Amino acid sequence: MTAIQAESLHFRQGAFQLDDVSLHIPTGSMTAIIGPNGSGKSTLLRLVAQLLKLESGTIEVNQKDITTYKRKEFARTLAMMTQSHDAIPAITVAEFIAYGQYPYSDFGSNKHKQTDAIDWALQVTGLTKWRDRMVHTLSGGEKQRARIALALAQQTNIILLDEPTTFLDITHQFELMNLLEEINQTHNKTIVMVLHELQQAAAYCHQLIVMKQGRITAVGEPEQVLTEDLLSKVYQLEASVRFEQNYPIIIPRRNKT
Numbered sequence: 001m002t003a004i005q006a007e008s009l010h011f012r013q014g015a016f017q018l019d020d021v022s023l024h025i026p027t028g029s030m031t032a033i034i035g036p037n038g039s040g041k042s043t044l045l046r047l048v049a050q051l052l053k054l055e056s057g058t059i060e061v062n063q064k065d066i067t068t069y070k071r072k073e074f075a076r077t078l079a080m081m082t083q084s085h086d087a088i089p090a091i092t093v094a095e096f097i098a099y100g101q102y103p104y105s106d107f108g109s110n111k112h113k114q115t116d117a118i119d120w121a122l123q124v125t126g127l128t129k130w131r132d133r134m135v136h137t138l139s140g141g142e143k144q145r146a147r148i149a150l151a152l153a154q155q156t157n158i159i160l161l162d163e164p165t166t167f168l169d170i171t172h173q174f175e176l177m178n179l180l181e182e183i184n185q186t187h188n189k190t191i192v193m194v195l196h197e198l199q200q201a202a203a204y205c206h207q208l209i210v211m212k213q214g215r216i217t218a219v220g221e222p223e224q225v226l227t228e229d230l231l232s233k234v235y236q237l238e239a240s241v242r243f244e245q246n247y248p249i250i251i252p253r254r255n256k257t
């Protein structure tokens with residue numbers, strides 16, 4: 001089964017061009033989009049989430065062209081956690097997460113189901129004990145969890161995340177990756193995320209998609225994709241790479257003076 005299928009995407013913004021990009025995301029998989037700054041990773045994710053409008057090409061989500069979805073129907077199918085650092089209004093954690101239920105607001109007064117979804121999102125992200133705290137009093141990592149909980153409360157089978165581990169310390173980065181892995185495995189959600197941290201991308205994801213200058217230059221399993229040749233060509237980094245227990249050990253070659 002295919003969660004996301006994109007064919008021949010083209011999109012321009014300023015001097016940047018996304019050029020003939022195609023991708024295939026299997027249902028139930030965990031995928032990382034990696035690549036240097038400005039290579040088009042967020043743009044690609046935003047096109048899939050319909051936050052940007054394609055110039056040409058097609059994107060299907062669950063075998064259906066994204067342009068044929070009604071807005072709330074799409075929001076019940078795919079959730080996206082953006083890189084947004086917008087100020088969050090003065091509301092509690094539970095109230096914030098309840099926004100994730102907006103695509104179900106046409107479904108009458110089924111308050112029970114809505115409350116269940118919010119409780120579940122709080123519980124999965126370990127935020128139940130802080131449900132009545134004001135969001136702006138949470139730490140950066142806790143806020144990141146709340147934003148993931150909001151996406152979970154949307155009860156979609158596909159979740160996109162743009163740099164979910166940014167601003168987190170190493171412990172919280174791994175905690176978050178473990179959480180996403182659990183959501184993927186236990187709750188069978190398809191997860192696609194932009195990541196800069198190559199170790200985490202390789203250790204946790206089934207598939208890596210590598211972007212450079214608006215194009216996809218490699219796709220595949222981490223050990224096949226993350227090679228010395230790729231680091232040199234895509235990141236201009238001369239380094240040795242070996243894998244230990246799914247983790248890539250990347251050692252840059254430094255010129256000795």
Ligand SMILES: Nc1ncnc2c1ncn2[C@@H]1O[C@H](COP(=O)(O)OP(=O)(O)OP(=O)(O)O)[C@@H](O)[C@H]1O
Pocket residue numbers: 013014015016035036037038039040041042043044
């Ligand atoms: N609204 C805009 N107008 C003009 N150019 C834009 C706009 N938004 C993004 N860009 C440019 O498009 C290119 C791709 O941006 P994008 O955010 O997709 O890259 P990225 O790979 O996610 O980068 P990063 O790793 O730095 O977050 C960049 O050169 C960026 O400056």
